[in-house]
Amino acid sequence: MTGTIAFRRKATDRVMRWVFTLCAFLVVLPLFLIFFDLVIKGAKELRWTLLVDLPHPVGEPGGGIANGILGTIVITLLTMTWSVPVAVLSGIYLAEYGRGKLSSAVRFAVDTLTGVPSIIMGIFAYILVVLPMKRFSAWAGAAALSMIFIPVVVRTTEDMLRTVPTTVREGALALGIARWKATLRITVRTAWPGILTGILLAMSRIIGETAPLIFTALGNQFWQTKFDQPMAAVPLQVFTYAISPYEDWHDKAWAGALVLITMVLLINIAARVLTREKR
Amino acid sequence: MAPRFGRNPADLAFEKASAFFASVVLFLAVLLFAVLLRESFPALRKFGASFLVTGTWDPVLERFGALPFLYGTVVSSFIALLIAVPLSVGAAIFINEFAPPWLKAPVSLLAELLAAIPSVIYGLWGIFILVPILRYGLMKPLAKYLGWIPLFKGPVYGPSMLAAGVLLAIMIIPFILSVSREVLATVPQRQKEAVLSLGGTRWEMIRIVIGQHCLPGIFGATILGLGRALGETMAVTMVIGNRPEIFASLFQQGYSMAAVIANEFAEAGGLQLSSLILIGLLLMLVTFVVNLAAKGILSKMVARASRGI
Numbered sequence: 001m002t003g004t005i006a007f008r009r010k011a012t013d014r015v016m017r018w019v020f021t022l023c024a025f026l027v028v029l030p031l032f033l034i035f036f037d038l039v040i041k042g043a044k045e046l047r048w049t050l051l052v053d054l055p056h057p058v059g060e061p062g063g064g065i066a067n068g069i070l071g072t073i074v075i076t077l078l079t080m081t082w083s084v085p086v087a088v089l090s091g092i093y094l095a096e097y098g099r100g101k102l103s104s105a106v107r108f109a110v111d112t113l114t115g116v117p118s119i120i121m122g123i124f125a126y127i128l129v130v131l132p133m134k135r136f137s138a139w140a141g142a143a144a145l146s147m148i149f150i151p152v153v154v155r156t157t158e159d160m161l162r163t164v165p166t167t168v169r170e171g172a173l174a175l176g177i178a179r180w181k182a183t184l185r186i187t188v189r190t191a192w193p194g195i196l197t198g199i200l201l202a203m204s205r206i207i208g209e210t211a212p213l214i215f216t217a218l219g220n221q222f223w224q225t226k227f228d229q230p231m232a233a234v235p236l237q238v239f240t241y242a243i244s245p246y247e248d249w250h251d252k253a254w255a256g257a258l259v260l261i262t263m264v265l266l267i268n269i270a271a272r273v274l275t276r277e278k279r
Numbered sequence: 280m281a282p283r284f285g286r287n288p289a290d291l292a293f294e295k296a297s298a299f300f301a302s303v304v305l306f307l308a309v310l311l312f313a314v315l316l317r318e319s320f321p322a323l324r325k326f327g328a329s330f331l332v333t334g335t336w337d338p339v340l341e342r343f344g345a346l347p348f349l350y351g352t353v354v355s356s357f358i359a360l361l362i363a364v365p366l367s368v369g370a371a372i373f374i375n376e377f378a379p380p381w382l383k384a385p386v387s388l389l390a391e392l393l394a395a396i397p398s399v400i401y402g403l404w405g406i407f408i409l410v411p412i413l414r415y416g417l418m419k420p421l422a423k424y425l426g427w428i429p430l431f432k433g434p435v436y437g438p439s440m441l442a443a444g445v446l447l448a449i450m451i452i453p454f455i456l457s458v459s460r461e462v463l464a465t466v467p468q469r470q471k472e473a474v475l476s477l478g479g480t481r482w483e484m485i486r487i488v489i490g491q492h493c494l495p496g497i498f499g500a501t502i503l504g505l506g507r508a509l510g511e512t513m514a515v516t517m518v519i520g521n522r523p524e525i526f527a528s529l530f531q532q533g534y535s536m537a538a539v540i541a542n543e544f545a546e547a548g549g550l551q552l553s554s555l556i557l558i559g560l561l562l563m564l565v566t567f568v569v570n571l572a573a574k575g576i577l578s579k580m581v582a583r584a585s586r587g588i
Contacts, residue, residue: 009480009483010480012480012482013480013481013482013483016481016482016485017377017481017482019369020369020370020372020373020376020377021373021377022369023365023366023367023368023369023370023372023373024369024370024373024374024378024386026366026370027366027367027370027386027390027393027452027456028386028389028390030393030449031389031390031392031393033404033408034396034400034401034404037404037407037408038400038404041407085300086300086303086304087304089296089297089300089301090297090300090301090303090304092297093294093297093298093300093301094301096297097294097297097298098301102298102301102302102305103301105305106301106302106304106305109304109305109307109308109309110304110308111570111574112308112567112570113304113307113308113311115506115566115567115570116311116510116563116566116567117509117510117511117512117537117562117563117566118510118512119510119512119537119540119541119559119562120311120315120510120559120562120563121311122540122544123315123540123544123555123556123559124310124311124314124315126544127314127318127556128310128314136545147307147311150304150307151304154304178287178289178290179290179293180289180290180292180293180294183293204395205395207397208396208397208398208399208400209397210397210398210399210512210513211398211512211513211537211541214541214544214545215544215545218545235397235399238399238400238403239399239402239513239517242399242402242403242406242407242517243406243517250407253403254403254407257399257400257403260397260399260400261396261397261400264395264396264397265392265395268392268395
């Protein structure tokens, strides 16, 4: 009797072990499938012209996504030029000065903004930028992406600054350095690799954002570098090509996706390498 | 925190400047809410609460109701949780309790990479790979043999509520997995060893100790995953079928709140635009409440763990 109970317990243990292993396998399986398909299907169209040519009309062979690559870089850099200072300084405020009502309100706002679906940021930029300007533009796209970028970077900046020991600050102040200088030159510099990692991770996220760009930057079939005009972006091209009914555009979508994931992964790896060096 | 030393003007200026930028962030959050509220007001005044329970979406007659989109968002997210939660928790248990040391880092790195993939790429993969697999491998056979159950009724097109749910599940797994792992790690080692030393098997240890200790945390992780799933746009738009009707069958097309905004916003005007913004406002409020709940549950969990209970 006790023997069968022991057997059943051991058997259940073994079965559950296999169930958990299977779960882990099923969790990583999609990743392999996605990368496999991206490489197989994306490589078909991956030639030099993809990176340097404008899109061609349907049915005409060749053509590329050069305007989208340029647009993605332009919109991302545009977003970061004002978002990085705003976010880093806000993070400094929260970590170094923030006490009382303002800081808890800001913290709550940052938490809330982090959870807002990205398409809502598109609506926001549409109402505030597209409607007054009466046209879709790179400005509007960057405005939408800023709303995603800023809260993430505020949070990581605050967290990273909090890892700097108080003794470092006290040491600097004891030497008679003005507090603002001590903050920027000692505290922020000590935490900088971590902050930069946060900035890079946020950047890799906005590079792939699509939903908030659909009705802000809109996309463009031609070269466009003016900030007040509709601008192309790789994620938008992937979307447009994927839902089109044309076979050769589907191939372009896969190639564009391969380019996009390469950009995202390179930045991700850079961020990881940076964090590792810090330790 | 360093003590406040003598206030020289430069110090004061720097503090004020950083406070100003922090206020900008606060202002943006308030502005976001205010702008959505103002712009959705025409639709809110016209339709009122009936907006939530009306199923018509007719730009020609200017009659708008959000029910099909609410339904699609809720059902697709629910399917996603149904698949993602058991898989993530199981994988988390495997990584934390069973995996050989050399396997832990790669598996969690791979799961993290899943979170970094842009959602438009999930959508692309969904359209061309996942939907055909589901269509021929799962939906067609199910519709053929179990078609008398309303949930599995044909015809089978491919893009469907089920496809959206499965794709969403893959997308939210990394988040539920990483939170579950943190929750599992809060179980005191002594308690686990106590069960093992009494002669319990690994599974019994997991069932007893982790089951009693971690359920609130896993619930928190689930709610967090729900928050992600509700607002996901591109992937859902690309595989859900985009048809503003309500079907009992999971194999039929559906629509979601985020998807209708993505599809119709650029060309909408007047009352339709206002209605879309109202849907956006609702979506924002729902994700806000869901995220707040998840945070509340999880922080309570962490507080309990830090007290070592």
